[in-house]
Amino acid sequence: xxxxxxxxxxxxxxxxxxxxxxxxxxxxxxxxxxxxxxxxxxxxxxxxxxxxxxxxxxxxxxxxxxxxxxxxxxxxxxxxxxxxxxxxxxxxxxxxxxxxxxxxxxxxxxxxxxxxxxxxxxxxxxxxxxxxxxxxxxxxx
Numbered sequence: 001x002x003x004x005x006x007x008x009x010x011x012x013x014x015x016x017x018x019x020x021x022x023x024x025x026x027x028x029x030x031x032x033x034x035x036x037x038x039x040x041x042x043x044x045x046x047x048x049x050x051x052x053x054x055x056x057x058x059x060x061x062x063x064x065x066x067x068x069x070x071x072x073x074x075x076x077x078x079x080x081x082x083x084x085x086x087x088x089x090x091x092x093x094x095x096x097x098x099x100x101x102x103x104x105x106x107x108x109x110x111x112x113x114x115x116x117x118x119x120x121x122x123x124x125x126x127x128x129x130x131x132x133x134x135x136x137x138x139x140x141x
Contacts, residue, residue: 049065076115090105103126
């Protein structure tokens with residue numbers, strides 16, 4: 001994986017990746033119950049995802065596109081269904097300078113091909129990469 005070279009370059013590259021579509025999501029629309037609070041805000045963003053799941057004794061590979069991202073998870077539309085409770089391996093392709101973050105995630109919900117995935121056991125490098133992209137998305141709303 002390539003290191004992010006500079007904060008300003010990273011912010012510019014995220015903005016170009018997002019175009020007019022990257023923005024912080026309206027929390028109240030997605031959390032109608034005031035008792036439900038998210039640890040981190042979610043941001044709309046379109047990123048490529050490669051997903052692997054071990055099921056019935058075999059590795060299954062699929063891919064998809066993110067619909068939203070936070071520091072602790074991602075919403076995505078995948079090419080096939082994975083079930084709530086399954087653990088998957090994700091590879092998120094972050095914007096230029098192009099780098100991939102590989103991380104395990106727990107499938108929290110599924111609605112057809114739409115899935116909510118919660119990141120598991122993030123190491124410091126993964127936490128930092130996710131934090132930086134979310135900061136950049138917040139700055140570009």
